[in-house]
Amino acid sequence: MSGFHKDVILKEDAPAQLFLSKHREFLHNYAKSQDSYEYVMSEWLRASGVYWCLTALELLDKNELSENDIFQFVMSCFNEEKGGFGASENHDPHLLYTLSCVQILAIIGRLDDLKRTRLLSLLWDYSSQMGHSLVMNGVK
Numbered sequence: 001m002s003g004f005h006k007d008v009i010l011k012e013d014a015p016a017q018l019f020l021s022k023h024r025e026f027l028h029n030y031a032k033s034q035d036s037y038e039y040v041m042s043e044w045l046r047a048s049g050v051y052w053c054l055t056a057l058e059l060l061d062k063n064e065l066s067e068n069d070i071f072q073f074v075m076s077c078f079n080e081e082k083g084g085f086g087a088s089e090n091h092d093p094h095l096l097y098t099l100s101c102v103q104i105l106a107i108i109g110r111l112d113d114l115k116r117t118r119l120l121s122l123l124w125d126y127s128s129q130m131g132h133s134l135v136m137n138g139v140k
Contacts, residue, residue: 024062027053046088047077051100054107067108074101075113083118083125095126 030053033039042049050073057063076089077097084093085101098119105111 020060020062024057024060027057027060028064043088044091047074047085047097047100047104048087050074051104054104058107067110070104070108071110071113074104074110077101078115080115080118083115083120083122093122098122 030039030049050070054063054065054070057065074085077085077087077091078101079086079093082093084095084098086093087097091097102111102114102119105114
């Protein structure tokens, strides 16, 4: 079966404008409500969630989050032994969360603090496990 299914019908009197302040408020409150059910149950995607919130706030031009707090969180996700980032503290590293954390570090201007040697080791391991050869800077 192909085609589109319209699953949401907007009312005629629905607002035609985007309430930017409401979006900002939601994103800022998300990080503060660490005791909420939603916060606890979303631990498995925390690093990606931080990335999504951070990029949304950047697009809204209202990122007022502490870059130091963000950096501390990202580095708490880093697994020194394996070289990658997990979804949250004490989670196993995964390529998706490693990407999210590297992107976060790029946004906040902290790529120089990245432990690149360990990260490259993880990427080599992933590529060899998948049977691919990884080429970086012309070196196999």
